[in-house]
Amino acid sequence: MTSQRTRQRLIQRLIEQGIKDTQVLTLMESTPRHIFLDEALSHRAYEDTSLPIGFGQTLSQPYIVARMTELLRTHAPDAQLVLEIGTGSGYQTAILAGLFEQIYSVERIKPLQDKARKRLTELGYRNVMLKHADGHFGWSQDKQFDAILSAAAPRQVPQELLDQLAPNGVLVIPIGEASQTLVMVKNTDEGFVTTEIEPVKFVPLLGGTTR
Ligand code: SAH
Numbered sequence: 001m002t003s004q005r006t007r008q009r010l011i012q013r014l015i016e017q018g019i020k021d022t023q024v025l026t027l028m029e030s031t032p033r034h035i036f037l038d039e040a041l042s043h044r045a046y047e048d049t050s051l052p053i054g055f056g057q058t059l060s061q062p063y064i065v066a067r068m069t070e071l072l073r074t075h076a077p078d079a080q081l082v083l084e085i086g087t088g089s090g091y092q093t094a095i096l097a098g099l100f101e102q103i104y105s106v107e108r109i110k111p112l113q114d115k116a117r118k119r120l121t122e123l124g125y126r127n128v129m130l131k132h133a134d135g136h137f138g139w140s141q142d143k144q145f146d147a148i149l150s151a152a153a154p155r156q157v158p159q160e161l162l163d164q165l166a167p168n169g170v171l172v173i174p175i176g177e178a179s180q181t182l183v184m185v186k187n188t189d190e191g192f193v194t195t196e197i198e199p200v201k202f203v204p205l206l207g208g209t210t211r
Contacts (some may be wrong), residue, residue, distance in 0.1 A: 006046045013048050014066050021070040027098045028066060035090035035119055055109050057203055059089045060151055062130040064200060067135055068172045069095055069198065072147045076170040079146035083164065084136035085205070086151035090116030096149070097125045106135040131203045135210055145169060152205035153180050162192060174202040
């Protein structure tokens with residue numbers, strides 16, 4: 001079920017859906033998505049679908065992980081510092097950690113963060129910093145990121161995330177409630193430029209933290 005052939009089939013599907021970045025595709029082929037799921041669901045790890053990780057949250061669909069990562073690599077090619085909002089299982093974090101220098105990731109549900117930390121440590125990732133906090137406020141006011149990726153949808157782009165976007169930095173974030181759109185915001189010399197990417201379905205960006 002977690003065989004090489006099953007993984008290759010997933011990669012083929014991502015290509016058919018328009019993912020072109022070979023580094024993203026190669027990395028997703030070699031990253032064990034099943035490790036980021038509870039055992040009862042691990043046999044479904046290489047289906048192109050989102051899957052439950054507890055606490056009403058989901059591990060993002062592989063296509064959307066690939067798409068968001070590809071957007072960051074295309075529009076912020078020299079990015080080193082990357083902020084992720086919504087660590088969840090840690091799978092997207094692992095993909096980012098394989099492509100960018102230093103990943104900072106915020107999660108509001110402590111038990112999810114604990115599990116993600118354990119998995120990322122076991123898999124040997126050393127360039128990931130995790131924080132239990134409300135991602136509406138980004139990482140901290142005195143830090144700026146070349147790229148920010150949110151795996152949860154607010155109603156509008158939080159100002160704090162824009163404040164933490166470095167010059168030429170790129171934010172990729174789903175926006176909306178019942179109907180959501182993936183948007184990309186670039187911090188250009190002329191100000192923030194927003195581009196709508198495609199309709200998506202994410203869990204909501206909630207306020208506060210849970211122990
Ligand atoms: N990329 C993750 C996605 C998990 S779902 C994965 O593939 O596993 C989105 C995550 O965002 C959930 O874990 C949820 O708890 C978290 N989240 C929601 N609102 C948040 C907030 N305000 N701050 C930090 N994390 C938040």
